[in-house]
Amino acid sequence: MTERTRSDTDELYQATIVDHDRAPRNAGPLPDATHHATVDNPLCGDVVTIHAQLVDGVVRDLRFEGRGCALSQAAASIMTTLVRDRSVDESRRLAAAFERFIQAAPDAAIPEDLGELRAFAGVRRFRSRRVCAMLAFRALLRALDLAAS
Amino acid sequence: MDRTDPAAWRRDFPALASPVHGRRLAYLDSASTSLKPQAVIDAVVRVFTHQAGNVHRGVHALSEAATEAFDAARDDIARFIGARSEDIVLTRGTTESINLVAHSWGRAHVGPGDAVIATALEHHSNLVPWQVLCAERGASLRIAPIDDRGRIDLAALAGLLDGRARLVAVSQLSNVVGTIAPIAEIAALAHAAGAIVVVDGAQAVAHLPVDVEALGCDFYAFSGHKLFAPTGTGVLWGRPALLAAMPAWQTGGEMVASVDLDRARLREPPHRFEAGTPNIAGVIGLGAAVRYLATIDRAAAARHEARLHARLRDALAAADRVRVLGAPEAAVVAFTVAGAHPHDVATIVDREGVAIRSGHHCAEPLHHRLGADASARASLALYSDDADIDALIAALARVREVFP
Numbered sequence: 001m002t003e004r005t006r007s008d009t010d011e012l013y014q015a016t017i018v019d020h021d022r023a024p025r026n027a028g029p030l031p032d033a034t035h036h037a038t039v040d041n042p043l044c045g046d047v048v049t050i051h052a053q054l055v056d057g058v059v060r061d062l063r064f065e066g067r068g069c070a071l072s073q074a075a076a077s078i079m080t081t082l083v084r085d086r087s088v089d090e091s092r093r094l095a096a097a098f099e100r101f102i103q104a105a106p107d108a109a110i111p112e113d114l115g116e117l118r119a120f121a122g123v124r125r126f127r128s129r130r131v132c133a134m135l136a137f138r139a140l141l142r143a144l145d146l147a148a149s
Numbered sequence: 150m151d152r153t154d155p156a157a158w159r160r161d162f163p164a165l166a167s168p169v170h171g172r173r174l175a176y177l178d179s180a181s182t183s184l185k186p187q188a189v190i191d192a193v194v195r196v197f198t199h200q201a202g203n204v205h206r207g208v209h210a211l212s213e214a215a216t217e218a219f220d221a222a223r224d225d226i227a228r229f230i231g232a233r234s235e236d237i238v239l240t241r242g243t244t245e246s247i248n249l250v251a252h253s254w255g256r257a258h259v260g261p262g263d264a265v266i267a268t269a270l271e272h273h274s275n276l277v278p279w280q281v282l283c284a285e286r287g288a289s290l291r292i293a294p295i296d297d298r299g300r301i302d303l304a305a306l307a308g309l310l311d312g313r314a315r316l317v318a319v320s321q322l323s324n325v326v327g328t329i330a331p332i333a334e335i336a337a338l339a340h341a342a343g344a345i346v347v348v349d350g351a352q353a354v355a356h357l358p359v360d361v362e363a364l365g366c367d368f369y370a371f372s373g374h375k376l377f378a379p380t381g382t383g384v385l386w387g388r389p390a391l392l393a394a395m396p397a398w399q400t401g402g403e404m405v406a407s408v409d410l411d412r413a414r415l416r417e418p419p420h421r422f423e424a425g426t427p428n429i430a431g432v433i434g435l436g437a438a439v440r441y442l443a444t445i446d447r448a449a450a451a452r453h454e455a456r457l458h459a460r461l462r463d464a465l466a467a468a469d470r471v472r473v474l475g476a477p478e479a480a481v482v483a484f485t486v487a488g489a490h491p492h493d494v495a496t497i498v499d500r501e502g503v504a505i506r507s508g509h510h511c512a513e514p515l516h517h518r519l520g521a522d523a524s525a526r527a528s529l530a531l532y533s534d535d536a537d538i539d540a541l542i543a544a545l546a547r548v549r550e551v552f553p
Contacts, residue, residue: 008170009500013493013551044492044508045523067522069492070552129496 011122012129013070016078020116021070026080030063037142039135046072046132050139058087064139069132071123076136078116088144095137102130151446155453158445159532161186172502175540180324180352180481180528181506182374185438189378192437196430204429205403219429222436229439230350230369230386231360238385238392238419239432243351244274246370246385247318249422250347251278252398254368254391259315261287266309266344267318268293268301269518270326273511275318275349293317295518299326299475303334310342317346321353321364325512325526326519327458327477329357336365345391351375355530356454356480358447361386377442377530378435381428392418399424450531454480457529461538465527468545474519481528483510486545489552491525497551498544505541 030051040047046068053061062084064076083091098117101110106124123133152158159165164184165174176184196218202211204219220234227234240246255278259265265279269292283290291314293306301319310317317339319330336346345367350359354371361369368391373382387395397404397415401424406414415421462482466473470487477483486494495507506526509516516523527541 009497009547009551012496018552045513046492069490071493126496129492132492 016119017074020074020077024077035143039139071132072135153446153449175503175537177527179530188441193434238422240383242372242383253395255282263288264314299328320349326475327481373435378438379431382431483524483526501544
């Protein structure tokens with residue numbers, strides 16, 4: 001039992017996640033941004049703001065600002081590295097795929113096409129923390145929705 | 150009966166017997182909600198098996214059994230805080246109790262140009278109702294500052310009491326920094342300036358002896374679920390003269406004396422403020438909780454909690470990379486771990502069997518005042534023990550391992 005819980009925690013806080021939390025990529029304001037969106041989790045106070053520069057339906061540049069737990073900040077950091085230069089539609093598909101992935105059963109196969117987001121496999125055993133992992137994508141989707149409207 | 154053995158009290162709480170993640174449960178989240186003793190669980194089960202009728206309505210056996218148990222519970226709950234039964238309103242909890250004061254007393258007594266004072270320590274439930282009331286009535290909300298230890302600055306509070314201030318809202322025991330407010334002193338200051346005092350007793354009631362007359366306040370609010378009783382129960386005590394003059398805030402059945410199609414005559418307090426079928430099982434459970442506490446030597450419980458609290462505070466203060474918020478005096482210790490967010494701290498220690506709270510604990514402005522976005526919080530109850538504290542301190546080593 002001890003081993004099981006240890007590995008739960010280790011699986012959740014994989015090196016990739018701790019590394020992105022410690023040294024977030026693409027963090028900070030984006031002067032050329034065309035779209036912004038902020039999403040927070042009122043239950044815990046975590047917040048992520050997305051600054052996106054959209055050109056002809058493509059996310060040309062993307063940065064984030066935020067504060068909160070390692071999961072919310074690492075997910076934001078990894079997301080920015082994956083979404084840059086993707087089309088709006090591709091970005092939406094990535095968000096949906098990531099959500100399906102973290103909602104899945106803990107032992108389900110890990111999709112190949114999620115890049116470093118695969119490090120979030122452990123969150124499938126921590127029901128209350130899935131919302132942390134999704135925060136940045138919710139902000140991205142809101143920014144993209146604003147772009148569409 | 151004066152039971153003095155903490156190990157025996159602990160056995161009264163069946164939730165403590167079930168392992169969590171394969172570990173002994175170290176429940177250090179009683180400030181969020183307390184566990185329930187078997188006596189309360191039995192009382193609630195008894196309601197649904199033998200007292201399943203509605204109260205104050207039927208003449209049949211089940212209704213009479215429910216009514217008798219319900220009224221006895223009100224008597225015991227009132228006595229627990231040194232009050233008369235007719236001076237306590239049964240509510241859903243502290244939040245509803247405070248909203249009742251804001252809606253009923255507040256709308257009648259706070260007008261344009263008036264002020265309401267809350268302290269910088271307050272839980273959102275003793276802050277937001279006053280923000281809304283002030284916005285609605287054209288009044289201003291003033292905040293009594295605290296020092297770095299988490300103590301209310303009484304001189305500054307006195308300065309805010311300028312004759313326009315109608316009400317002071319203060320928590321007796323902070324749910325974050327664990328400081329105890331000098332209620333009697335605050336009440337004397339407020340009364341001298343023509344203001345009333347509303348006390349949020351949500352945290353205090355399970356840890357400090359509460360006698361509303363001795364406190365000198367005008368309203369006292371608390372929740373049952375932090376006092377070993379079911380959720381959805383709470384109390385508002387009010388001075389009889391204030392309650393008698395207050396308008397109803399929710400209306401309907403139970404609170405009326407007679408009803409014509411065009412108007413209704415309202416009942417006297419407390420029934421005037423208790424519209425609708427009450428939380429019968431919950432209230433009877435709260436009655437069972439205060440009766441359970443009467444079996445325990447409260448002085449022994451206070452000594453036990455004081456010793457554990459000092460140990461918890463000192464052990465956390467001495468732990469590597471840990472910062473304790475303020476200077477806690479009772480029941481709770483909020484802390485941060487450098488390099489690890491409180492949610493991650495709480496998740497990691499949970500997997501070691503340790504239950505703590507993380508976030509801003511519904512006190513966001515207070516966290517900003519203390520220079521933290523969020524914190525982790527360990528809190529005690531009379532069933533806590535040394536092993537709980539040892540488990541937390543050991544689990545924090547695991548946090549430092551995951552976030553080196």
